[in-house]
Amino acid sequence: MAAVCAGDLAAGPALGLLPLVSLGPAFAGLVGGWRRTVLVGVVAAVLCAGLGLYSDLIGGRRGLTALLTVAGVTAAGVVAAVMRQRREAELASVRSIAEVAQRVLLRPVPRGAGPLRIAVSYTSAVAEARIGGDLYEVVTSPGGVRMIVGDVQGKGLEAVETAAVVLGAFREAAHDEPDLTAVGVRLERALNRHLAGERFVTAVLAEVGDGPYATLLNFGHPAPLVVRPTGPVTYAAPPDRALPLGLTGHSSDAPLPHTVPFAPGDQLLFYTDGVSEARDAAGRFYPLKSRAGLLKDPDPEAALRAVREDLVEHAEGPLHDDAAMLLVRYREGHGD
Structure with missing residues (x-):
């Protein structure tokens, strides 16, 4: 508004800059509340009237048009500000609900379980979202520490609902079943009751017991990364590729558990394709x-944070898919 006033005074009334004073309340309605918009509108009207008197336009059609423009834009700005504040309040409520849903669906994993140190990272690809189709869980069971990391086909509320089914079934089965194969059967049964059509869930299940190894059961999920204090970095790929959960009924070849050495100092990094792809x-x-x-x-939390920051830097901006990582470390010196 100051720039418009300065331009109008410098150029004279012939240029017709006076109606541009209404830009003040227009922008105020976009960034401020309705009270601020009204205040800016009043200031704009005073400036418009003052410039109209100075230029001897206040009694003519141009002066009246400028004042009506300021009044109309101010009214529109007030309506816009009220509607925007209402939407912001609704968004804040949705965010609060999403945070509660996150605590129920993706509960914080224990930082330590038996001989393990554990850290998790989750980044949703949906703007302002806290949860999505990726899932993870760690359960201490009689058979050892059992984990799952998975990725639901698709996005949105349907993916979140499917993730809730998988996690609920895993939390029960991990305590009840004697081995990972039985846990996988329970997950498949739960998904068959829930899923329709060709929807599926890739997942890798893991168990770390007393022995110096980890048992894995992979349902079409990216193979975990094995990082040892010495030696090359490798992927814990299954001996045979298996179908994801929800599709295993289409094949007679169910995935078989396999073991990888997992000793003090070793690390297993589980992740979803939002990371690798x-x-x-x-x-x-x-x-x-x-x-x-x-x-x-x-x-371990700082280590995952470094990977996440490097991942975002590699993507040069927001990720296009949900990205979950679960880092499991075998504590050095455990059992010595």
């Missing part, structure tokens, strides 16, 4: 294996 501007996938050095931080 994140692309940079040139279309290159995120080189997770070559970034294993980021996991050397003594604090």
Whole structure:
């Protein structure tokens, strides 16, 4: 408004800048509350009237048009401000509900379980969202520490609902069933009651007991990354590729559990394809294996944070898919 006044005084009334004073209440309605918009509108009207008197336009058609423009834009700005504040209040309520849903669906994992140190990272691809289709859980059972990391096909509320079914079934089965194969059967049975059509869930189940190894059961999920204090970084790939949960009924070849050495000092990084398939501007996938050095931080949460920051930097902006990571460390010196 000051720029418009200065331009109008410098150029004279012939240029016709006076109606542009209404830009003040227009922008005020976009960024401020309705009271601020009214105040800016009053100031704009005073400036418009003052300039109209100075230029001897207040009694003519141009002066009246300018005043009516300021009044109309101010009224529209007030309505816009009220509607925007109402939507902001609704969004704040939705965010609060989402945070509660996150605590119920994706509960904080224990930082320590038996010989393990555990950290988790979850980044939703949906703007302002806290939860999505990726899932994880850690349960201490009589058979050892059991974990799941999975990815539901699709996004949105249907994916969240499916993730809730999988997590609920896993939390019960992990306590009740004698081995991972039986846990997988329970998950498949729960999904068959819930899913319709060709929807599916990729998942990897893991169990760490007393022995120096981890047992894995992979349902079409990306293989976990194995990082040892010495030696090469490898993927704990299953001996045979299996179908995801929800589709195993279409094949007679159910996934078989396999073991990987897991001793003090070793790390297992479970992740979803939002991590491994994140692309940079040139279309290159995120080189997770070559970034294993980021996991050397003594604090597992700090190590995952470094990987997440590097992942976002690689993608050069927000991720296009949900990205979950679960880092499991076998404490050095345990059992010595």
